[in-house]
Amino acid sequence: xxxxxxxxxxxxxxxxxxxxxxxxxxxxxxxxxxxxxxxxxxxxxxxxxxxxxxxxxxxxxxxxxxxxxxxxxxxxxxxxxxxxxxxxxxxxxxxxxxxxxxxxxxxxxxxxxxxxxx
Amino acid sequence: xxxxxxxxxxxxxxxxxxxxxxxxxxxxxxxxxxxxxxxxxxxxxxxxxxxxxxxxxxxxxxxxxxxxxxxxxxxxxxxxxxxxxxxxxxxxxxxxxxxxxxxxxxxxxxxxxxxxxxxxxxxxxxxxxxx
Numbered sequence: 001x002x003x004x005x006x007x008x009x010x011x012x013x014x015x016x017x018x019x020x021x022x023x024x025x026x027x028x029x030x031x032x033x034x035x036x037x038x039x040x041x042x043x044x045x046x047x048x049x050x051x052x053x054x055x056x057x058x059x060x061x062x063x064x065x066x067x068x069x070x071x072x073x074x075x076x077x078x079x080x081x082x083x084x085x086x087x088x089x090x091x092x093x094x095x096x097x098x099x100x101x102x103x104x105x106x107x108x109x110x111x112x113x114x115x116x117x118x
Numbered sequence: 119x120x121x122x123x124x125x126x127x128x129x130x131x132x133x134x135x136x137x138x139x140x141x142x143x144x145x146x147x148x149x150x151x152x153x154x155x156x157x158x159x160x161x162x163x164x165x166x167x168x169x170x171x172x173x174x175x176x177x178x179x180x181x182x183x184x185x186x187x188x189x190x191x192x193x194x195x196x197x198x199x200x201x202x203x204x205x206x207x208x209x210x211x212x213x214x215x216x217x218x219x220x221x222x223x224x225x226x227x228x229x230x231x232x233x234x235x236x237x238x239x240x241x242x243x244x245x246x247x248x249x
Contacts (some may be wrong), residue, residue: 038236042153046232049147054225061218064211097222104229111237 004068007079015063015090019055022094026051033105037112047108051101058097062089121200128210133183136217140179143221144172151232158235167231175224182220186213 027048034044066086069078119127151171155164188199188209199205 040154040157042150042157043232043236046147046150046154047229049150050225050229053143053146054222057218057222057225061215061222064215064218067208097226100226101229104226104233107230108233108236111233 002071003076003079004071004074004082007083008066008068011066011083011086011090012060012063014087015059016056018090018094019052019059022098023052023055030105033109037109047105054097054101055094059090059094062086062093065089121203124203125200125206128206129188132210132213132217133180136179136183136213137176139217140176140221140224141172143179143225144175147171147175147228151228154232154235158239167235171228171231174228175221178224179217179221182217183213185220186216 030048030051031044034047038044063086066082066089068074068082074082148168148171152164152168155167159167186209188206190205190209194205
């Protein structure tokens with residue numbers, strides 16, 4: 001297998017790991033927040049899955065978008081720098097997705113909280 | 119395998135995959151989404167929303183695939199595209215990536231729809247919060 005392909009697969013696996021890691025850190029507190037707002041179990045399940053799918057699709061999607069130079073013209077370090085560039089995109093866009101999800105959650109909390117207070 | 123067949127297999131295979139990706143995401147979320155809509159909206163509206171959800175998710179994924187042009191920015195001719203397998207694979211990778219990223223937009227939009235449904239629900243019908 002060509003070294004660029006190995007780096008490519010490593011990047012995809014790292015991206016998947018990053019997504020699952022962030023999800024496992026956030027999952028419990030998300031469940032607690034939603035559990036304190038709404039009794040309906042489906043809401044909690046829905047948002048947990050949206051978070052997981054969103055994180056995985058964002059990170060793997062950006063990992064697939066990375067490009068590696070041709071093996072004949074690239075050294076190990078060239079591939080490593082391409083890997084680092086790809087990983088930077090994965091982190092930036094995963095952070096952006098997390099921000100968008102936080103906005104979504106804030107809308108949910110403020111709208112449900114308004115009903116509760118009223 | 120001829121170059122022409124390789125191009126067609128890659129293009130139509132990726133198109134089909136993008137539809138199945140959307141459908142798979144819909145299947146994962148269908149039950150909880152239906153539960154929310156059944157509790158927050160009348161039955162007819164719930165059915166409508168679930169179908170709209172399916173349509174929205176599959177279309178997001180498929181439009182991600184369609185948004186990547188095989189011709190590329192430099193508007194290559196068909197003969198140039200079909201003879202360059204590395205280029206075809208790179209485009210297919212872009213299509214897979216774009217399909218996933220469009221799907222994320224669809225997921226966020228459906229999250230906002232659920233938030234709206236929950237906020238429109240009148241108090242005292244089972245959804246309301248623990249005070």
